[in-house]
Amino acid sequence: MTQAHDDDERDVAGERDERAAAPRRRPTLRMVAELAGVSTATVSYVFSGRNGGDSGVAEPTAKRVLEAADQLNYRPNRAARTIRTGRSDTVQLSLHMLSDPWSLAVAAAVNDEANRHGLTTLILADGDWYAALDRVESDVAYLDGVGTTDEGKRKLRELARRGQRLVVFSETLEPDGYDVIRSDAMPGCYLAMDHLLERHTAIGCLVAEGAVRSPEPSRYSPYLERMRERGLPIVPAHTASYADTQANAFTAAVALLSQEHRPTAIYATTDFAAIAAINAAHMLGLRVPHDVAVVGIGNTPDAQLVAPTLTTVGPSDFYERQAEIIVARALDADAHEPQLHEFPWSLFPGGSTDLDAPPRSSRATVLP
Amino acid sequence: MTQAHDDDERDVAGERDERAAAPRRRPTLRMVAELAGVSTATVSYVFSGRNGGDSGVAEPTAKRVLEAADQLNYRPNRAARTIRTGRSDTVQLSLHMLSDPWSLAVAAAVNDEANRHGLTTLILADGDWYAALDRVESDVAYLDGVGTTDEGKRKLRELARRGQRLVVFSETLEPDGYDVIRSDAMPGCYLAMDHLLERHTAIGCLVAEGAVRSPEPSRYSPYLERMRERGLPIVPAHTASYADTQANAFTAAVALLSQEHRPTAIYATTDFAAIAAINAAHMLGLRVPHDVAVVGIGNTPDAQLVAPTLTTVGPSDFYERQAEIIVARALDADAHEPQLHEFPWSLFPGGSTDLDAPPRSSRATVLP
DNA sequence: CGGGGTTATCGAATCGATTCGACCCGGGCG
DNA sequence: CGCCCGGGTCGAATCGATTCGATAACCCCG
Numbered sequence: 146m147t148q149a150h151d152d153d154e155r156d157v158a159g160e161r162d163e164r165a166a167a168p169r170r171r172p173t174l175r176m177v178a179e180l181a182g183v184s185t186a187t188v189s190y191v192f193s194g195r196n197g198g199d200s201g202v203a204e205p206t207a208k209r210v211l212e213a214a215d216q217l218n219y220r221p222n223r224a225a226r227t228i229r230t231g232r233s234d235t236v237q238l239s240l241h242m243l244s245d246p247w248s249l250a251v252a253a254a255v256n257d258e259a260n261r262h263g264l265t266t267l268i269l270a271d272g273d274w275y276a277a278l279d280r281v282e283s284d285v286a287y288l289d290g291v292g293t294t295d296e297g298k299r300k301l302r303e304l305a306r307r308g309q310r311l312v313v314f315s316e317t318l319e320p321d322g323y324d325v326i327r328s329d330a331m332p333g334c335y336l337a338m339d340h341l342l343e344r345h346t347a348i349g350c351l352v353a354e355g356a357v358r359s360p361e362p363s364r365y366s367p368y369l370e371r372m373r374e375r376g377l378p379i380v381p382a383h384t385a386s387y388a389d390t391q392a393n394a395f396t397a398a399v400a401l402l403s404q405e406h407r408p409t410a411i412y413a414t415t416d417f418a419a420i421a422a423i424n425a426a427h428m429l430g431l432r433v434p435h436d437v438a439v440v441g442i443g444n445t446p447d448a449q450l451v452a453p454t455l456t457t458v459g460p461s462d463f464y465e466r467q468a469e470i471i472v473a474r475a476l477d478a479d480a481h482e483p484q485l486h487e488f489p490w491s492l493f494p495g496g497s498t499d500l501d502a503p504p505r506s507s508r509a510t511v512l513p
Numbered sequence: 514m515t516q517a518h519d520d521d522e523r524d525v526a527g528e529r530d531e532r533a534a535a536p537r538r539r540p541t542l543r544m545v546a547e548l549a550g551v552s553t554a555t556v557s558y559v560f561s562g563r564n565g566g567d568s569g570v571a572e573p574t575a576k577r578v579l580e581a582a583d584q585l586n587y588r589p590n591r592a593a594r595t596i597r598t599g600r601s602d603t604v605q606l607s608l609h610m611l612s613d614p615w616s617l618a619v620a621a622a623v624n625d626e627a628n629r630h631g632l633t634t635l636i637l638a639d640g641d642w643y644a645a646l647d648r649v650e651s652d653v654a655y656l657d658g659v660g661t662t663d664e665g666k667r668k669l670r671e672l673a674r675r676g677q678r679l680v681v682f683s684e685t686l687e688p689d690g691y692d693v694i695r696s697d698a699m700p701g702c703y704l705a706m707d708h709l710l711e712r713h714t715a716i717g718c719l720v721a722e723g724a725v726r727s728p729e730p731s732r733y734s735p736y737l738e739r740m741r742e743r744g745l746p747i748v749p750a751h752t753a754s755y756a757d758t759q760a761n762a763f764t765a766a767v768a769l770l771s772q773e774h775r776p777t778a779i780y781a782t783t784d785f786a787a788i789a790a791i792n793a794a795h796m797l798g799l800r801v802p803h804d805v806a807v808v809g810i811g812n813t814p815d816a817q818l819v820a821p822t823l824t825t826v827g828p829s830d831f832y833e834r835q836a837e838i839i840v841a842r843a844l845d846a847d848a849h850e851p852q853l854h855e856f857p858w859s860l861f862p863g864g865s866t867d868l869d870a871p872p873r874s875s876r877a878t879v880l881p
Numbered sequence: 882c883g884g885g886g887t888t889a890t891c892g893a894a895t896c897g898a899t900t901c902g903a904c905c906c907g908g909g910c911g
Numbered sequence: 912c913g914c915c916c917g918g919g920t921c922g923a924a925t926c927g928a929t930t931c932g933a934t935a936a937c938c939c940c941g
Contacts, residue, residue, distance in 0.1 A: 171675050173928080183890075183891085184890065186892080186929080187890060187891075190929095193928090201889070201890095203888085203889055206889075221927085222926090223648055224928090225592075226927080226929075227896095228590065228927085233592070235649070252611060253612075253638070266637065266638070268636035268637075269635065269636075270624050270634070272633065276633075279591065281591065281635065282592045307586060307588065308539045391818050395820070425820060450763060453796065541897055541898085551921085552922070554900075555919085556898095558919095558920090561899075589897085590898065595926095596897085596899095596927060597898050597926050
């Protein structure tokens with residue numbers, strides 16, 4: 146009764162002195178219906194169509210409804226639609242690090258693909274994903290760099306069982322109610338090392354902090370393994386680790402390259418670390434690739450943005466195809482059983498290991 | 514009646530053969546209530562508290578409810594909560610370019626601040642913001658780099674009038690039902706030019722494509738104006754324009770610096786263009802700042818990540834304080850009238866114009 | 882002129898939560 | 912002993928949309 150009472154109060158106040166001011170509350174479908182003199186059902190049909198393209202509403206009626214909506218400045222309430230239909234027309238990306246070019250490339254590709262299908266892309270960055278997943282309604286969620294812990298697996302399974310569609314990027318997880326995109330870096334890492342070993346023996350390594358001490362195989366392993374295989378000494382001072390950011394990678398690279406007996410080549414476990422290494426070399430007055438060669442891992446777009454361009458390994462065509470998989474899952478959730486999608490890696494030679502500078506294409510003008 | 518019929522059908526099927534399989538639908542509050550043998554109201558109180566901290570539910574009852582919820586793997590449906598309470602505990606950022614370090618810095622700061630207050634940050638990148646704003650429910654939306662067109666202004670006003678809280682970053686708009694964050698670049702741009710003019714006369718300009726021909730004042734204007742004031746020749750070949758991306762900026766910088774009579778200093782209208790110029794200089798074998806000095810505009814975090822560090826102008830403390838403004842507006846929407854928030858600019862000298870390399874601090878280790 | 886088939890519209894149930902007032906029950910007080 | 916008070920629960924209305932079945936109006940044809 147009080148609720149109705151509230152309503153009365155608001156209406157009366159509205160009549161009295163808020164008529165001219167901005168309406169406090171967002172207009173609702175019901176208001177539109179009343180103004181147009183039709184039922185709510187009809188208004189809904191005008192805005193959302195009946196069951197497909199055709200609205201099934203007669204021309205003059207539809208016009209009245211649209212005019213009323215326009216006058217009230219009405220837009221449908223998305224939460225209400227979501228609760229009724231169970232669809233949110235939304236794709237959710239949970240990225241482990243916003244500034245990572247790899248993540249950005251995925252985000253850009255998914256955003257394009259989603260827009261093309263009338264979906265909106267929401268990006269969540271480094272917070273508590275599992276909490277966030279409960280706070281946001283989306284048709285599909287993409288998780289990038291999720292942990293392989295049992296705890297993580299359990300949560301993923303729970304989410305999937307609750308009906309949340311998931312696409313997980315992981316090099317180790319198996320599909321379990323959710324899709325897994327896998328692009329195993331290992332073979333690519335060996336390619337990178339082999340490429341360096343064609344011309345170098347004193348190879349340094351720039352590696353993420355966690356991977357150094359971990360006994361599990363990681364992008365660090367191919368470095369150790371190949372060096373051992375060739376009988377090359379693994380100089381402790383030739384391995385530097387960095388924590389997360391490009392700034393840290395830069396500092397690590399400076400340390401690596403400012404030693405007296407510095408390596409003549411650097412194997413970096415991410416593209417952004419490799420780029421940091423190139424910058425570091427420049428700062429120290431070293432020429433790339435003459436004085437020090439660099440390979441990165443990931444084949445991110447940024448690899449083309451440094452000078453010289455970065456030699457890197459990675460999957461090709463990767464971001465676009467990932468985007469297609471994610472968006473397809475959003476559009477018809479249960480078309481196929483959740484799958485494992487694999488992407489093979491290959492080597493993309495650039496100027497950072499080779500003297501022949503590769504071509505660069507982009508748009509720019511100099512005033513006449 | 515058919516809906517009830519649907520329900521029956523589902524239940525029966527559930528009894529028959531889906532009992533062991535994953536439940537198709539997400540568990541609801543009502544299911545929890547039934548399993549725990551209490552009313553929906555009680556369950557709601559357990560999960561959301563009565564009207565503040567205290568749940569007002571007796572200990573043993575609450576325990577039963579939580580166990581039932583756990584067993585069903587229940588999590589509240591966010592859309593339903595949003596529709597009832599009108600709050601989504603969500604902050605929305607609409608960024609004009611995802612890869613722009615400026616935008617990323619804002620995003621990172623807002624994300625931190627929002628997490629600290631139990632809110633979730635959603636990032637929308639270059640799509641149709643106005644459409645997206647209708648597709649996502651959020652307590653406040655931040656718009657970055659919104660157009661100053663009449664059309665844009667009108668849409669903003671409409672959104673604000675519909676009850677959407679907005680914080681707009683703009684150098685020209687005035688508050689109009691929404692907050693405006695302004696950080697006028699002009700004075701800062703003059704600082705940058707003055708800094709270069711202390712030691713240089715042959716100054717080149719790297720400028721966003723749109724700004725060159727536009728008659729409106731932009732970051733390009735201070736360049737022209739100062740050059741004229743000092744009686745310095747404005748060499749057409751010393752101005753290069755780039756479209757949007759860092760790749761384009763790089764190409765433009767190469768063109769600028771590979772001329773016979775190249776400038777000895779470059780005024781770049783964004784930090785990322787300045788960084789591209791530094792990379793270009795390195796590629797061409799030019800030393801920075803000995804052969805060519807560079808200043809950027811924006812004081813983005815990336816300015817610290819190049820070698821040498823970039824001299825730049827910009828607001829200080831900017832990202833954190835913006836984040837506070839945005840989040841505060843999300844928390845209590847109408848605490849204050851929408852305001853204009855201004856941030857003054859200053860000069861941050863770096864190694865790209867000065868031989869004394871500034872200190873760099875970050876974490877990195879070299880193995881012993 | 883009446884029966885069958887469209888077509889346009891409406892009424893009402895529903896999605897999953899929140900929240901208000903009412904109710905029940907036991908204890909302290911007069 | 913009876914009454915009042917307040918903590919704990921419940922029932923039911925409600926948020927803003929979608930959607931099913933029913934109804935009314937209309938047309939065509941026999």
